[in-house]
Amino acid sequence: MANWFRDALETLFVIGVGGMLASVLRQARAGTLPVYRCRSCGRVTSRAYAQCRYCGSLVE
């Protein structure tokens, strides 16, 4: 494989990952990331779990 081709692929990969991270950071700063706060302890947990990771209370 030609060197220029590999370099181009690496550049595209870096741009893609960087763009993804920038998008996530922008969403986090705008407060639009889909986070869920536990009602009992108020910490950010995930709805993927049935129970809060911190206090163990049920996540609705």
Ligand SMILES: [Zn+2]
């Ligand atoms: Zn909790």
